[in-house]
Amino acid sequence: MQTLTVDLGDRSYPIYIGPGLLSKPELITPFIKGKSTVTVSNETVAPLYMDKVQQNLQGLKNCQVTLPDGEKFKTLEVLDQIFSSMLENQCDRRTTLLALGGGVVGDMGGFAAACYQRGVNFIQIPTTLLSMVDSSVGGKTGVNHPMGKNMIGAFYQPQCVLIDTDTLSTLDDRELSAGLAEVIKYGLIGDPEFLDWLTKNMSALMARETDALSYAIYRSCQNKARVVAADEREAGQRALLNLGHTFGHAIETGMGYGNWLHGEAVATGTVMAAELSHNMGWLSADDLEFVKNIFLKANLPVEPPASLSADEFMQHMSRDKKVQDGVLSLVLLRQLGEGVLTSDYDPQALRAVLERQ
Amino acid sequence: MQTLTVDLGDRSYPIYIGPGLLSKPELITPFIKGKSTVTVSNETVAPLYMDKVQQNLQGLKNCQVTLPDGEKFKTLEVLDQIFSSMLENQCDRRTTLLALGGGVVGDMGGFAAACYQRGVNFIQIPTTLLSMVDSSVGGKTGVNHPMGKNMIGAFYQPQCVLIDTDTLSTLDDRELSAGLAEVIKYGLIGDPEFLDWLTKNMSALMARETDALSYAIYRSCQNKARVVAADEREAGQRALLNLGHTFGHAIETGMGYGNWLHGEAVATGTVMAAELSHNMGWLSADDLEFVKNIFLKANLPVEPPASLSADEFMQHMSRDKKVQDGVLSLVLLRQLGEGVLTSDYDPQALRAVLERQ
Structure with a gap:
């Protein structure tokens, strides 16, 4: 233990x-x-x-x-x-x-x-x-x-x-994959060493190898405990844990709760955040591919639902808890392993991400 | 101000x-x-x-x-x-x-x-x-x-x-009286000087004399602020503010929310608590009369509703927030101006209070 x-x-x-x-x-x-x-x-x-x-x-x-x-x-x-x-x-x-x-x-x-x-x-x-x-x-x-x-x-x-x-x-396979979305998140926002480990051990995790799963759980909880201790009520860095969640919550709400699992929506939402980060010039095309691939290896969706329009996305996202005085902040990737909370993104670039579904 | x-x-x-x-x-x-x-x-x-x-x-x-x-x-x-x-x-x-x-x-x-x-x-x-x-x-x-x-x-x-x-x-008269129930409470549980002032100024309060009302509000808030500062989450003395409330909540719940105003239920509940305190030998017959009279002067009810049986009272009271591990504590009056939270009351004496309706 x-x-x-x-x-x-x-x-x-x-x-x-x-x-x-x-x-x-x-x-x-x-x-x-x-x-x-x-x-x-x-x-x-x-x-x-x-x-x-x-x-x-x-x-x-x-x-x-x-x-x-x-x-x-x-x-x-x-x-x-x-x-x-x-x-x-x-x-x-x-x-x-x-x-x-x-x-x-x-x-x-x-x-x-x-x-x-x-x-x-x-x-x-x-x-x-x-x-x-x-x-x-x-x-x-x-x-x-x-x-x-x-x-x-x-x-x-x-x-x-x-x-x-x-x-x-x-736990059924779909739920296991959904959990891996949040595990991968920790690597992407602030633990590049763990991200590296995950790329090497994704098949072991998917095969439910006990040691690999235990390590992934421990390392994830360690990351979470550190962030929560520093910022319990999300005045700052805790918001980084919401990488992919603003897009993801819009998918969950827009598609009807439960049709997409939370982890599935977070995976797709994270890819969308990575696309915006790429549009902003922060992630290379290779980095973006890397993000897509690691979720695909975990058997997670990476494309937003076609039935959800850009306007619907915007409407749901405008009610996100990271809206302050009418301005929406998003968690983006400054680079692989470094998340950043910013309201200083190009609205056109965001629109481009939402419209290419 | x-x-x-x-x-x-x-x-x-x-x-x-x-x-x-x-x-x-x-x-x-x-x-x-x-x-x-x-x-x-x-x-x-x-x-x-x-x-x-x-x-x-x-x-x-x-x-x-x-x-x-x-x-x-x-x-x-x-x-x-x-x-x-x-x-x-x-x-x-x-x-x-x-x-x-x-x-x-x-x-x-x-x-x-x-x-x-x-x-x-x-x-x-x-x-x-x-x-x-x-x-x-x-x-x-x-x-x-x-x-x-x-x-x-x-x-x-x-x-x-x-x-x-x-x-x-x-504010209509009935609501004014209901408010006075909580004002009187502060005197009864811990402010004998204020209780004395209230007995002398009840007609002024009922006549809505501005200075009297302002003083009663200030003094009540002062009492409340002191107790809350000392015990925000009701680990101890804050519970005294609930004098009459366990009986009163039973009346409100049992009679249907809104049929008795909260202050009216608290007035009657406080008289019931005073009766139990009298049955325990803590309040004299004169003290008990004093408690009834001060509420009557404020045009408040002092008799529990006949339609609520002792068993119904007990059932509602058993869900009170002051129940701990199955034991109900009550706020009683050790003397006029001194409330006390106790689970060490005689169940027979309580039953007698509930049955004499």
Whole structure:
């Protein structure tokens, strides 16, 4: 087992990474202060791992909430189901919420914990590659709004993140690839050494070789923990983690939540950001090819959906959280391994990227 | 004009109290960082004061959201209307939300500000006595759930609180009395000198004498600011502010939100807490009479609704936010002017209070 720490003063917390961790109650129990828990999961993950998690919680008053599976259920209405279950089960301020599942479960579980009786403790137990390397770490929680991804939410940190790498064995191939999009992101924005490692080990990752996956998870979480510790509420560098996300969120919102997986949209969005960076003269044609190829090797889409017009893209992007006083900032690539947040891009060059679909 | 400060380190903020403050843009504008605002109000208050507030915001991109009036609209669904309006108007992370109205508008506006894009700045502009002396100060925001008052929310502090005492001229008598319930509370839990002043000045307050009302507001806010600064997230003494609220919330939830005003339920709830304190031997029969009489002088109800059974009371109270690990703590009166939070009360004595309706 490996341990990382997200360093946030009195809100610091550990990330545990390794096989078989769901069977180690000693990792979870120190973070449960009260006498009750609620475990939030979904209909895909609960049959696989709920019993295992509950076995760690003996002697407590426990209840479970099973949500429908998918991004399209990441709504205020479904969030309200969590609140209702918690009230029915008389959860109180000392109840600990465990979020067992992928990014949707983690984001909604975390937001429910942030809001229930104005805040209860919670623990992230991610079971998808994407949530292990990205969404379970750093305290961004929330739900979607029909008009935009993750528009309603809170910064709210968990007590700990428990990553049992064994759970990846039940992850389907499409979800594995989606997770790799966020892994590749870390290399592109600020870790050229890791980017190099990824180009050499992509086949091992796609073949689910344990050591390769474990290393990729550890290195990704290390990157994420460092950035979050430096800029918890995204006043600056944390925005770099959103490489490809402004384009990607427009795809997810425009195509209907869940039709494109988040990681798929991020892969295509990152290629679009790389194209704009190329149009700005920052990336060479070879660099742009490199970016496309690494996503293609991870079996991810690199072309935006033909049905989404440039105007629709612009409309969705104008509601991005990186808009300030009407000006949209984008994360671009100054070079491979160096992301930059800028509002100083050529609008014509952006338009060119959006129109060539 | 008088100024108080809620002392919370880098989240400290001023409370301005006085007549004519809605016409002083220099008070609000220093707290607006971006170039846009959204003012949330309701259909009763907006026709009276929206224009006046908007005149302070010239040169900014402003939009308004007008909610239906009443506690029964303090829901997740109505909250979602605020989010939709903000997205339609392309509000971003630098938008400032102004909450113009009573407690419902302030609680929902504040919670919307806490959650919109994971947090935007907000300003409280309370227009009812109750919201001036209590809910606009201290950062408790949220909405009700069918199963319990204020069950969903956040601790989220405003940038400033602007109390224009002139707005009380449009408040109806029932709302004025409801506000006095929270004013009396401050005296009962920890300010015997103020309690004495209140007994002598209740007729002046009921007659809306300006000096008396201003003093009552100032003194109440001073009490509130002190308690919040010492215990922002209600780990201890802040709970004393909830004298009468556990019984009161049960009445509000049990009778249907809005049928009893919050202040009316708090008045009756406080009398019930005083009865239990009397049953415990802490208050004399005279003390109990004193508590009843001061609420009666403020034209407030002191008898719980006959239609709410003791069992129903217990059911609602069991979901109170002061339940920890299944044990309900109550705020009682050790003596007049001294509140105490305790779980060490006699359940039989509580039952007796609930059954004598």
